[in-house]
Amino acid sequence: MLAAVLQVRAGSLQVMLWERAREPHAHRWSLPGGGLGDDEDVEASIRRQLAEKVDVRQLSHVEQLAVFSNPARVPGPRVVATAFLGLVPSHIDPVVPSDTAWHPVDALPATAFDHEAICRRARSRLASKLSYTNLGFALAPPEFTISALRSLYSAALGYKVSATNLQRVLSRRGLLEPTGGTVQPGPSGGRPAALFRFVSGKMRVTDPFAVLRPPSTRSLGS
Amino acid sequence: MLAAVLQVRAGSLQVMLWERAREPHAHRWSLPGGGLGDDEDVEASIRRQLAEKVDVRQLSHVEQLAVFSNPARVPGPRVVATAFLGLVPSHIDPVVPSDTAWHPVDALPATAFDHEAICRRARSRLASKLSYTNLGFALAPPEFTISALRSLYSAALGYKVSATNLQRVLSRRGLLEPTGGTVQPGPSGGRPAALFRFVSGKMRVTDPFAVLRPPSTRSLGS
DNA sequence: CCAGGTTTTCGCCTATCGGTCGAAAACGTG
DNA sequence: CACGTTTTCGACCGATAGGCGAAAACCTGG
Structure with a gap:
C-alpha cells in the first residue's frame, strides 16, 4: 500500500519521496504509504496515508497502479504492496514534512526496495493515459x-x-x-x-478514445 | 487472488466460473483463485491456481486487473483480492473440472460475492485494450x-x-x-x-498506439 | 511614436487514419 | 454455365493529426 505521487514542478515531472531514517535501507528514499485498516478499502487507505504528506484535497487524481509482490522485494517476511498513482496539479505546492521532498523521476536518488521500479511504472502509466x-x-x-x-x-x-x-x-x-x-x-x-x-464534467478520467468504434454511431463523448 | 478467465466461445465472450458447494454463497458461481504462497509473486500464484482449472500453457495472456478490497465484499473478516484478467485463444477447449463451466459475460448466473463486478471490469478492460x-x-x-x-x-x-x-x-x-x-x-x-x-514478436502486449506523438519522428511501430 | 523583437494565435496544407461501399474474385450448387 | 455466396480489394470520404508560416498583439529601445 504505497503511492507514487507525481507533479510537474519546475518543468520536470517529479515524485514525492521521503528519506528513511531507519534500517533497512536507511537514508534511501522511498514512496509514502502504510498499512491497510480494517474498515477501509485500499483507495480510502492510501488517501489516508497520503494525508500525512499532502492534503488529500490537493490530489487531483488517484488510481490503482499495480500490485508488487516479489517475495524478495523487501528483506524479511514478504510484503505485498498495492501501488497507486497520485497526481497533484502544478499550481499547488503542498506543505510536506521535513523528511519528504520532490525528485525528478528521471533523476532519482538512491531509492529503497523496489520503489524505483514503481516510480517508472507510474511515469509510464501517466504518459500512456495522457x-x-x-x-x-x-x-x-x-x-x-x-x-x-x-x-x-x-x-x-x-x-x-x-x-x-x-x-x-x-x-x-x-x-x-x-x-x-x-x-x-x-x-x-x-x-x-x-x-x-x-470543461467541468470532464474532470474525471473518461473511457479511452477508442479506435474500431461501433458502426456508424456517431457518438464521440458520453 | 482470483482471475476472470475470458474466452470467445460459440460467438460470445464467456468467463470461466465454478459453482460453490459450501456456504457462504453455496450454489452461486465464483471466479477461480486461491491464496498466495510464500515463495511466489501474485502472477505466479494465479497461474498456479488456474493450473487446477486449465492448463497454464493454454492461457495466452494474464495481467493484473485491479485490487478489490471493500471490507464488506465477503462476509466475515476482510479479504483483499487481487484480480487478474486471463485470456484463452478461441481454438482451445480446456478440460475443466466438473464444477466448472463457461458462462457468457452478459448473461451471468447468480454469482458469489463481488465477482460479477470483477467480471464486468475484466470485460471492460479487454474491450479497451483490444x-x-x-x-x-x-x-x-x-x-x-x-x-x-x-x-x-x-x-x-x-x-x-x-x-x-x-x-x-x-x-x-x-x-x-x-x-x-x-x-x-x-x-x-x-x-x-x-x-x-x-506477426511473431508482436504476441506480447505492446504500448498503446498513442496520439500526441513526439514531433516528426516518423516511426510507427517499434 | 515607430521599428524591431517576442510570444501567441490562427488558418491552411498535407499525410494518415478510420468508416463505408461496391465491384471483382473465387468458390459452390442446380 | 448461370446464379448465389463469401471473401477480397480498391476507391472514396470525412475526421484526425502534424507541421508551417502569417498575422495578431504585446514589449522595449531609439
Missing part, C-alpha cells in the same frame, strides 16, 4: 494558457508536443474551453495568452 | 481468416466491426501477416478465405 484519455486535467491548474499546458504535457511525456496540435486535439475531444481571460505578457513582450480551462 | 493495443492476438488461434477474427472482435467488444477496417487497421500497425494458406469454403460456396497470423 495520450488516450483526458487525464491531462489532473496535472493542470484551474486556468492555464496553452503554452503552460504544453509544458506540462512535455514534462510528463518526456518530449515536446506542439502547442497547436495539443490545443486542437483536446478541443476536438470537447475537453477544453476558453475562460475569456488573458494573462499579461512577460517582460520581453509578446501577445497576451488566452486562458483556458478543462 | 482497441488501443495489439491484445487481439490473445483471443485468436495461431491462424485464422479475417472473418473469424472479425467475429472474435465483435464478440469481445459487443458490437460488429467491419472486416475491411479491422484488417486494414491491424495490418497498418504491422500486426498481421498472411500465411499463404487458405481455407476451403463452406457447403454454400464462396471464395476461399486467406489465412493470417499475428
Whole structure:
C-alpha cells in the first residue's frame, strides 16, 4: 500500500519521496504509504496515508497502479504492496514534512526496495493515459494558457508536443474551453495568452478514445 | 487472488466460473483463485491456481486487473483480492473440472460475492485494450481468416466491426501477416478465405498506439 | 511614436487514419 | 454455365493529426 505521487514542478515531472531514517535501507528514499485498516478499502487507505504528506484535497487524481509482490522485494517476511498513482496539479505546492521532498523521476536518488521500479511504472502509466484519455486535467491548474499546458504535457511525456496540435486535439475531444481571460505578457513582450480551462464534467478520467468504434454511431463523448 | 478467465466461445465472450458447494454463497458461481504462497509473486500464484482449472500453457495472456478490497465484499473478516484478467485463444477447449463451466459475460448466473463486478471490469478492460493495443492476438488461434477474427472482435467488444477496417487497421500497425494458406469454403460456396497470423514478436502486449506523438519522428511501430 | 523583437494565435496544407461501399474474385450448387 | 455466396480489394470520404508560416498583439529601445 504505497503511492507514487507525481507533479510537474519546475518543468520536470517529479515524485514525492521521503528519506528513511531507519534500517533497512536507511537514508534511501522511498514512496509514502502504510498499512491497510480494517474498515477501509485500499483507495480510502492510501488517501489516508497520503494525508500525512499532502492534503488529500490537493490530489487531483488517484488510481490503482499495480500490485508488487516479489517475495524478495523487501528483506524479511514478504510484503505485498498495492501501488497507486497520485497526481497533484502544478499550481499547488503542498506543505510536506521535513523528511519528504520532490525528485525528478528521471533523476532519482538512491531509492529503497523496489520503489524505483514503481516510480517508472507510474511515469509510464501517466504518459500512456495522457495520450488516450483526458487525464491531462489532473496535472493542470484551474486556468492555464496553452503554452503552460504544453509544458506540462512535455514534462510528463518526456518530449515536446506542439502547442497547436495539443490545443486542437483536446478541443476536438470537447475537453477544453476558453475562460475569456488573458494573462499579461512577460517582460520581453509578446501577445497576451488566452486562458483556458478543462470543461467541468470532464474532470474525471473518461473511457479511452477508442479506435474500431461501433458502426456508424456517431457518438464521440458520453 | 482470483482471475476472470475470458474466452470467445460459440460467438460470445464467456468467463470461466465454478459453482460453490459450501456456504457462504453455496450454489452461486465464483471466479477461480486461491491464496498466495510464500515463495511466489501474485502472477505466479494465479497461474498456479488456474493450473487446477486449465492448463497454464493454454492461457495466452494474464495481467493484473485491479485490487478489490471493500471490507464488506465477503462476509466475515476482510479479504483483499487481487484480480487478474486471463485470456484463452478461441481454438482451445480446456478440460475443466466438473464444477466448472463457461458462462457468457452478459448473461451471468447468480454469482458469489463481488465477482460479477470483477467480471464486468475484466470485460471492460479487454474491450479497451483490444482497441488501443495489439491484445487481439490473445483471443485468436495461431491462424485464422479475417472473418473469424472479425467475429472474435465483435464478440469481445459487443458490437460488429467491419472486416475491411479491422484488417486494414491491424495490418497498418504491422500486426498481421498472411500465411499463404487458405481455407476451403463452406457447403454454400464462396471464395476461399486467406489465412493470417499475428506477426511473431508482436504476441506480447505492446504500448498503446498513442496520439500526441513526439514531433516528426516518423516511426510507427517499434 | 515607430521599428524591431517576442510570444501567441490562427488558418491552411498535407499525410494518415478510420468508416463505408461496391465491384471483382473465387468458390459452390442446380 | 448461370446464379448465389463469401471473401477480397480498391476507391472514396470525412475526421484526425502534424507541421508551417502569417498575422495578431504585446514589449522595449531609439
